Amino acid sequence: MLLAIEQGNTNTLFAVHDGATWIAQWRAATDSSRTADEYAVWLSQLLNMAGLQFGVLDACIISSVVPQSIFNLRNLSRRYFHVEPLVIGENAELGIPVRITKPAEAGADRLVNAIGAHIVYPGDLIVIDSGTATTFDVVAADGGLEGCAIAPGINLSMEALHAAAAKLPRVAIQRPEHVVGKDTVEAMQAGVFWGYIGLIEGLIARIKAEWARPMTVIGTGGVASLFHGATSAIDHFDPDLTIRGMLEIHRRNPAKASL
CATH class of the missing domain: 3.30.420.40 (ATPase, nucleotide binding domain)
Structure with missing residues (x-):
């Protein structure tokens, strides 16, 4: 085993x-x-x-x-x-080309995700891994890792608000019903959650425009389920992407x- x-x-x-x-x-x-x-x-x-x-x-x-x-x-x-x-x-041995300037800098999680996505989803891909950081990896149709955009993770951003602003409390991330909150907690949750949806949608749009070819978008990672149903920009949510890549x-x- x-x-x-x-x-x-x-x-x-x-x-x-x-x-x-x-x-x-x-x-x-x-x-x-x-x-x-x-x-x-x-x-x-x-x-x-x-x-x-x-x-x-x-x-x-x-x-x-x-x-x-x-x-x-x-x-x-x-x-x-x-x-x-x-x-x-x-x-x-990975069995895929890594087409970034310094291949040794590619994180193990990004490499594994690229393989886990490529063996299931055809064509060019954007793999979004939502964890401590939020990464947007471009995986070519041949499985090659082409590059990435990296942003702070949603929990990290919420923690930074609490740490840097004396009057802002530590609150849990969740999807608020409204974009405009009626109290401090709702306002923080709305700003961070819907702000991240804007970040995700904006970066996907820019990556697709730069790539200039059809792309399928895959979401994975520890907090990816938060975004399920909140945006149509992510085509598939796949919680098993990483371990599938490791098995491959x-x-x-x-x-x-x-x-």
Whole structure:
């Protein structure tokens, strides 16, 4: 079985694939100081609750945008699963061209998303990943990563309002009924939420105009569901985009994988 570890700046996903389907998924808050042993204690309990154990895991793939965590995640795989993990950006062959000026700067999440989108959706794509940052990746019809626009994530923007303005409270992100709020909380929620819808729609329009070819827009990421139904600019919401891409990369590296 394959253990896929997808680590973002905020959350880390652990998912188990049995060769046919994803049979278990768990999330933990990302903590770059967490050791391999700490991960193992936490993960062993969750595996046990799912009727699994370390011995059934014979392959591991890691996608992380937190470089200081990769050492401990790699040690988790080596020490407890006794396998050398595939690490996106290090020893994993992607099978797609990366057509940006400095390919090494492309985040692992962006590379994985490009592959996860390309194998399902035909033609040229815009992949929007809404997390700590909001990224807009252009993926060509041949799967190549062409470039990106990066904006602060919606939660980061709300937190910045609270941190920088003494009288503005910390509030939860949600879709307000009205654009014009009747109190401070409603006003903040309306400004940030509908402002992000404007950001998304505006950048999609500009990317399409610059690309000058038809494009399909895919939304994914931890907070993408907030925007579902709020804009027609996103054609598909796909929460499994990242782990689908990781599974595909695993399959493209048969010499380094056992699944």
